[in-house]
Amino acid sequence: MSAHEQSLLAIGDRLDRLLELCRALQEENRSLRHSQEQLATERAQLLARNEQARSRVEAMIMRLKSLEQNQG
Template structure:
């Protein structure tokens, strides 16, 4: 086999490995984007629940202060 043919085969192997790596990275990227979307959704839900809890606590504080003033 000539050196030129060996070089082409080696180059072809390297291109194949690069294509495999690109496919792997694309799949990993897709998976990471999906995870990021899920985490963003979960974060938004947690923020909303935190706001609801804070509003309930503030309402309880107002009611307690009102009761305190009525009994004073």
């Protein structure tokens, strides 16, 4: 086998490794995007629940203040 053929084989091997790396990175990227979407959804749900809890606490405080004023 000539040096030229060996060089071509080496280049072919490198290309194969690069293609496999690209496929792996694409899959990892897809997985990370999916995780990011799930986390964003979870964050939005947590923010909504936090807002609901805050509203309930504020309503309780207002009722307590009202009771205080009615008793005072």
